[in-house]
Amino acid sequence: MPSPNIxxxxxxxxxxxxxVCGATVNYPSPTVTDECPLGFSVSCTxxxxxxxxxxxxxxxxxxxxxxxxxxxxxxxxxVVDNKPSNICCCDCCCNCCCNSHSDSxxxxxxxxxxxxxxxxxxx
Numbered sequence: 563m564p565s566p567n568i569x570x571x572x573x574x575x576x577x578x579x580x581x582v583c584g585a586t587v588n589y590p591s592p593t594v595t596d597e598c599p600l601g602f603s604v605s606c607t608x609x610x611x612x613x614x615x616x617x618x619x620x621x622x623x624x625x626x627x628x629x630x631x632x633x634x635x636x637x638x639x640x641v642v643d644n645k646p647s648n649i650c651c652c653d654c655c656c657n658c659c660c661n662s663h664s665d666s667x668x669x670x671x672x673x674x675x676x677x678x679x680x681x682x683x684x685x
Contacts (some may be wrong), residue, residue: 565631566596570602570623573637576614577644584615585641592623592635600628614639 570592584632589610596602596629606623608614626632 563597563631563672564593566598566627566633567601567637568623568625568633568635569593570621570635570637573640575640575642578616584613585662586611587614587639589621589637589639592625594625594628596625596631598627598629598631602627614641615666616641616643653675 571590571598574589576586576587578583587610589606591610602625603624604625606621608619608621613662618638619637622634622636624632625636629635649678656676
């Protein structure tokens with residue numbers, strides 16, 4: 563019996579959600595055709611509805627039928643940082659995100675407080 567066929571959606575590009583370094587993205591399920599009369603299951607990683615960080619993430623979908631056939635497809639989800647932070651200091655606005663992944667908000671807040679302290683010490 564032939565293996566199943568699976569077709570993923572086209573690549574997806576979205577803007578980050580306001581105030582965070584990524585976006586929750588819902589995407590359509592892949593299309594599957596299969597001749598196995600016993601059925602099949604489909605899984606995608608990361609699943610639809612997941613939080614995707616700024617940058618490009620590959621989503622891989624796999625179909626497995628109960629006759630022993632499998633097939634995969636993939637597409638990318640790209641999250642672009644298009645929504646700057648509203649936190650401002652001095653005469654410039656500072657974007658709190660999104661060039662690093664771990665602790666970027668904490669690091670930004672620390673930098674912001676240090677700048678504020680430095681400005682007040684100069685007065």
